[in-house]
Amino acid sequence: MDKVTIGIPRALHYYYYGTLWTSFLEELGFRVLVSPKTTKDILTSGCNLSNDEMCLSLKIYFGHVYTLESKCDYILVPRIDNYGVTEQTCTNFLGLFDMVQNFITTPLLTYNIDEAHQKHEMNEFIKLGLSLGKGKEQSKLAYIHSFKKWLKENKIRKKEESKKLNSQKIKILLVSHPYNIEDPYIGSEILKLLKNMNVEVIMAEAFISREGNKKALELSPNLYWKYNKELIGTIPLLQKQIDGILYVSSFPCALDSLVNELMLRKIKMPHLNLIVDEESGSAGMETRLESFIDILYEKREKAR
Amino acid sequence: MRKGYLGIDIGSISTKGVILDEENNILESLYIWTEGNPIKAVKRLLKELKEQLDEDVEIYGIGTTGSARKLIGLMVDANIVKNEITAHAVGTTHFYPNVKTILEIGGQDSKIILLNDSIITDYAMNTLCAAGTGAFLSSQAKRLGVEINDFGMLALKSRNPVKIAARCTVFAESDLIHKAQVGYPKEDIIAGLCRSVVLNYLNNVGKGKKIEKPIIFQGGVSKNEGVVKYFREILNADVIVDSNSHLMGAIGIALLAHSHEDGKKRTLNIADISFETKGRECDKCSNHCEILRIYKDHTFIESWGSKCGKIS
Amino acid sequence: MKKEKKLGSITFPQMGDYAIPANFLLSHILHNKIIVPKKITSRTIELGTKYSPEFVCTPFKYTLGTLLEGLENGANILIQAGGGCRYGYYAELQEQILKDLGYDFKFYNLVVAGHTDVKRIYHMMKEIDPKFHVLKGIYYLLITKQMIKYMDDIDHYIRGNIGFEVEKGSFLKLKEEMLKNFSKVNNPLKLHYLYRKYKKKFKEIKINKPNDVLKIGIIGELYTVMEPYSNYELEKELASMHIEVKRFTNVYYLLFEKHKKIKQYLKNTKKYITYQMGADAADNIGRAKELCLDRYDGIIHIKSSFCTPEISAMPIISKVCNDYHVPVIFFSFDSNTSEVGIKTRLEAFYDMLLMRRKL
16 A cells, blocks of 8 residues: 655745654655745745735745645644744744635644643644554654754754854855745745855854844844744844845745844844845846945955 | 716726617717816717717716716716726626626726626725736837737737736836847737736736636726737636627616616706816814815815815 | 932823723823823824835834824823734834834833733833822723723624714714713713713614614724724725624723633634634634624625735635625725725625625
8 A cells, every 4th residue: 555645835834844744754654745846836826825915935835735735645734823922933824724724625734833822842743643543652752753853953054054154255144034045936046146146145044042042032022923033033143253134034024024124223234135025036136135245345345 | 859878987097978778778989088187088078979969869867987986976967976896797787697707907997796697796806006907008008119009919919928927017017128128029028918917817806706607808908809818818718898898887887877867857068067176185183184175167066085074 | 319200201002992991091090191192194104104114014004103193292101002913013113113213212012922911010000100009000990991891882882873873973972972971980880870871872862774774794903993094984984885884803802802702713613714813813704604694794804904814814704705605805904095996895895785685
């Protein structure tokens, strides 16, 4: 008999928990099918499934879910609400499961993280394993293994990324949700342009740390959004080692619209705020990036 | 003596007038440009209609619809003033009682109306974006140096419509300039534009709506063969364009004027009456409402725009 | 000797009639001068929009505008409330924006991350007015709670009947009088007496209401629903069309009923949703179903542009209404929404509902 296949949309939280999910499900003996990298078709079908005002990242997520339709036995669509009262996620993440349920016929697999109401990750993963007919111990072990693997991967990533800090080139801290900057239709173009401009791009997402989270609260005491907190926490940690900050968000990201605006006002250092929507042409982007980099070069020259 | 009923549809770009007889047959119709002045346009419209009309016809009902419906309703002493969605639906179902979907693209807005047994069941109107409306097509035709009337025919010649970002006027325009600079043939760009109008419409107004046959396409843009072609192609269905497709709103409101007849005779002789609007900003509170005062024959008749309702 | 600090003047954002109970509460428990926010005008929105980030949801712009006007009128203590979506984070950014504009003030946010901490609020009050007394605070808080309940209750009756008043303006005139008298009370008995008295008076207002009136339910994002200026006076417009209106969201609901009611809504809409989706999104899905079952003619969903929880709920609300064959129309308001466009769509909605009645 063929293995049960579980589809994972390559969008939104895939970029945080991809390893954790894949490893967990594979260890339990399932085949995992991750949707391909975002293409124009995925984006278009996502746009067709969504409301105009939804953010680009969510539209892309819908597109990915749609490509998995009837190609697998289940699609994994978690609901990640919060990791505690002051560690909330975006409301799109809260409604994701129900929104997807609304247009897809393939059965959904889900788990619910709501630590404010005692729904913790490990227990939820065990429940997930149980719902797939696996044992409690087996699921628990699979989770622990996967979690360790995930941690290790993040550590390696951070180490790799840290090396860039020694570079003599112009260094830019790129503050963006991983699901945006790593998506071919949102961030890749920007990364490509930056590469051609011969600057070192430091990805904020690789430097998430407890220390950073504390620093984030010094910048914004009431900030209760986990992912934004983690990102802006890297700014004070790395500020002395970089030349400028580039914020990249998808249109019209609810959380970035407030938090990035606050950062633009509070952090006194050269910055550029790019908002990407499905029509953003690279031409306009290139000009803005170029002039931003020029400013950084000029500033460095002057400092000498 | 015969009775006649006049329907006036005053849009931002064009003004349409239709006179029906008691059997609801079209006696006269006229299509003129609004040119930014609905009052002047309607005066001209009525004057020309009167010249065309047989002398024994007397007007027993006037209806107004379109964006200037209220103002013109006052001016011509309309017995009914209705929004354009209802007017279009009434007009269309008169000719096509079993129509299920009405696609409409006008000068500055577009709408979709879904019906069942001549009853509107759902509708949508574009709210934000002007891409894909008549005004957008006209401006792009001008940019490309093409007569708007030739636009549709040129589009049909294309074998290879270019892809144009369709979401928003600004993007579409910059994309268009780019494509023209790169050297794409004109007809391919024009076809691309027509196609983008359709895609934009379906993604915007038509989003989430179940488009069922029979489908009727109307409004000014329905005269553009290119757009019609791509509607047929993309919807993969027959799309009917009535020869009166640009007049449907006016016909609808004329029908309503007939069914709401109040026995009062009306005149088309309004060319000489003085009808003026005076705008001023009220300074009684920080709302600064734009108060519009309307005068007919130099007497004040109504005012609009006061949020508190205390100012006239 | 420690010099006594001069007390600051307080202001807070405007929302519907609720400035009245808010002012009532603050002026009784604190010795500070209260600068009651003026009704929102186009200037408020211009101000708010000018200094807000572009893609923030509209209530941010509205509340920023009212706070700015408060500062102009001499306030130097600003109070924001926060809520269960990004509203909860408004305060911090607004504080920064206003500071960057050069104003000098203290900013207090009552609700952080959707949660209120009684102790924190106590310290806040003590800081605003060192003479703040807890018992007095609780006493007036309870009266205010009751006042809000009565106001919302009367509003509910008004919405159902104002479209049918015989003498134009009679409901609003009486309401104005009632609110004026409410704000003068100082004990719960007097308040209760006034409530009974006005309830009776409202019932005595002559109406001409046929049995088969059109009934419409309004659901949507809370600020837009509750602040008439931000929804282009939708309720007034519907009243002029002689429609009976039901709306669910009010302050009393949000503060005291939501936590209970939401469980019921989730249970009733199991077929459509499993989880809460932030702010009032799940509530609105539940309400949509309730309105469908109660045989309302149509549902109007309103929200400010870019309100994420409601955007998530919209496709599901469509589905519910589709299943029950009840028409629903969605309005997304922005500071530059065309009023003419709203009216046209509203009129068409009305025509459609009338036509459907004939089926």
